[in-house]
Amino acid sequence: MNVRDFKNKIYAELAGITKALANPHRLEIIELLAQGPCPVEYIVDNTSLTVANASQHLQTLKSARLVTSKRRGKYSYYSLASIKVFEVWNAMRDLGFSQNAEIEKLLKEFRESHHNLESVTCSQLLERIQQGKSLLLDVRPRKEYKSGHIASALSIPQDELIEKLKELPRNKEIVAYCRGPLCAMADNAVEMLINHGYKAVRLESGFPEWKSKGLPVEQ
Amino acid sequence: MNVRDFKNKIYAELAGITKALANPHRLEIIELLAQGPCPVEYIVDNTSLTVANASQHLQTLKSARLVTSKRRGKYSYYSLASIKVFEVWNAMRDLGFSQNAEIEKLLKEFRESHHNLESVTCSQLLERIQQGKSLLLDVRPRKEYKSGHIASALSIPQDELIEKLKELPRNKEIVAYCRGPLCAMADNAVEMLINHGYKAVRLESGFPEWKSKGLPVEQ
DNA sequence: CGCACATTCAATATATTAATTGAATGTTGT
DNA sequence: ACAACATTCAATTAATATATTGAATGTGCG
Numbered sequence: 103m104n105v106r107d108f109k110n111k112i113y114a115e116l117a118g119i120t121k122a123l124a125n126p127h128r129l130e131i132i133e134l135l136a137q138g139p140c141p142v143e144y145i146v147d148n149t150s151l152t153v154a155n156a157s158q159h160l161q162t163l164k165s166a167r168l169v170t171s172k173r174r175g176k177y178s179y180y181s182l183a184s185i186k187v188f189e190v191w192n193a194m195r196d197l198g199f200s201q202n203a204e205i206e207k208l209l210k211e212f213r214e215s216h217h218n219l220e221s222v223t224c225s226q227l228l229e230r231i232q233q234g235k236s237l238l239l240d241v242r243p244r245k246e247y248k249s250g251h252i253a254s255a256l257s258i259p260q261d262e263l264i265e266k267l268k269e270l271p272r273n274k275e276i277v278a279y280c281r282g283p284l285c286a287m288a289d290n291a292v293e294m295l296i297n298h299g300y301k302a303v304r305l306e307s308g309f310p311e312w313k314s315k316g317l318p319v320e321q
Numbered sequence: 322m323n324v325r326d327f328k329n330k331i332y333a334e335l336a337g338i339t340k341a342l343a344n345p346h347r348l349e350i351i352e353l354l355a356q357g358p359c360p361v362e363y364i365v366d367n368t369s370l371t372v373a374n375a376s377q378h379l380q381t382l383k384s385a386r387l388v389t390s391k392r393r394g395k396y397s398y399y400s401l402a403s404i405k406v407f408e409v410w411n412a413m414r415d416l417g418f419s420q421n422a423e424i425e426k427l428l429k430e431f432r433e434s435h436h437n438l439e440s441v442t443c444s445q446l447l448e449r450i451q452q453g454k455s456l457l458l459d460v461r462p463r464k465e466y467k468s469g470h471i472a473s474a475l476s477i478p479q480d481e482l483i484e485k486l487k488e489l490p491r492n493k494e495i496v497a498y499c500r501g502p503l504c505a506m507a508d509n510a511v512e513m514l515i516n517h518g519y520k521a522v523r524l525e526s527g528f529p530e531w532k533s534k535g536l537p538v539e540q
Numbered sequence: 541c542g543c544a545c546a547t548t549c550a551a552t553a554t555a556t557t558a559a560t561t562g563a564a565t566g567t568t569g570t
Numbered sequence: 571a572c573a574a575c576a577t578t579c580a581a582t583t584a585a586t587a588t589a590t591t592g593a594a595t596g597t598g599c600g
Contacts (some may be wrong), residue, residue, distance in 0.1 A: 103507045108431055113345035115424045116417045120343040126332035167420045176546050176597055186416040193412045199403040201386045205334045207500045212327055284331055286324045300502055376578055395567055395576050
């Protein structure tokens with residue numbers, strides 16, 4: 103095989119993988135699966151997809167070897183094939199945030215609609231935890247917490263927060279985190295905490311970003 | 322704007338960027354541009370694309386803000402919009418190399434056709450250079466060398482190598498590098514050097530990978 | 541077994557992407 | 571101004587991707 107044929111084939115394969123990623127719904131699925139394995143139904147509940155369509159997108163991801171599936175009882179549990187899949191998505195999102203004016207505008211609007219809440223980075227959070235300064239709150243659904251969370255984090259899903267406010271200390275800063283920078287759950291939690299007189303900020307990114315940096319996680 | 326609309330818009334934008342990458346020719350263009358800025362003509366000479374088609378692909382990349390262009394005289398010089406573009410491609414390629422059986426097979430066949438030549442990683446190379454053990458050879462076209470190369474590398478383009486063999490020491494190991502892991506120039510150079518009795522290996526990756534790791538470069 | 545439910549499959553209509561062709565634009569040097 | 575050349579544009583055809591629909595498959599439970 104000559105070099106040109108070799109290159110054509112390799113680039114075609116790599117473009118195939120990239121094409122499998124190049125769809126808004128599939129990117130959203132990747133981000134959900136980065137929280138942990140889940141059935142098709144869970145993806146449907148957390149996106150605007152129909153069942154058949156979600157399944158179809160998952161097949162596309164599966165045949166590009168970006169996700170794997172395992173049947174357990176009635177459900178097919180889908181997972182990311184490797185942490186590298188998340189890393190590609192992370193690099194892509196990072197590129198988008200820095201290059202695309204439209205994305206920048208959307209993010210700015212979104213933050214403003216949440217009154218420009220303060221956020222902390224992973225390394226800032228790590229420091230605060232080590233110094234015992236902050237209480238860490240995982241506001242994702244409990245299932246996601248159970249399939250992996252930041253070390254020392256407490257699980258209070260967003261919709262249970264109002265009932266459990268009393269359990270939280272008023273003198274300590276609370277850091278809430280969720281699925282990632284595009285997820286609004288932490289923003290909502292922080293907003294509510296502040297409205298009730300607590301001191302709270304959100305983690306800029308989320309659990310998968312923390313994990314992919316090799317920072318301490320628990321299960 | 323509600324969260325669902327926000328997400329739909331953000332993911333659509335990010336998928337747009339990903340779509341711009343999701344084509345074999347455009348991936349190859351990205352890899353070429355990672356060597357440094359160049360005109361359309363140069364891309365045509367180094368791929369199997371026609372002029373109009375190359376230009377069209379460049380427009381696609383440009384409107385996704387992955388590349389920029391600047392007219393200088395008769396030529397439009399295209400460049401990567403940011404090192405992040407290369408980083409995404411790098412992460413993607415890495416994912417492909419690790420997940421895709423077809424790619425693995427192609428790479429294996431390719432290496433075998435080059436008699437399984439030895440290669441060194443960036444960190445191994447750095448060590449060898451620091452210890453003065455190896456002579457470093459940039460076998461890319463001189464223009465690419467001039468727009469940036471690994472510190473202390475000598476420029477001998479692949480097609481001039483045969484004439485300049487005498488200038489090289491026989492007692493020192495020679496490390497040849499080129500555009501990256503998918504480029505055959507370093508393999509060809511190493512093969513020729515070995516056939517003429519020199520001790521030679523290739524750098525596993527290439528200049529852009531070295532540079533993106535923050536290792537020493539010159540211009 | 542057969543019902544309920546999660547998922548997948550197959551077929552179709554629509555929308556998007558890509559290569560090709562030839563013409564148009566912009567720039568240099570005479 | 572014009573000849574030579576690099577690049578871009580516009581139009582066409584062919585190929586591919588996507589959402590939707592309804593039917594089919596697979597699994598647990600009564």
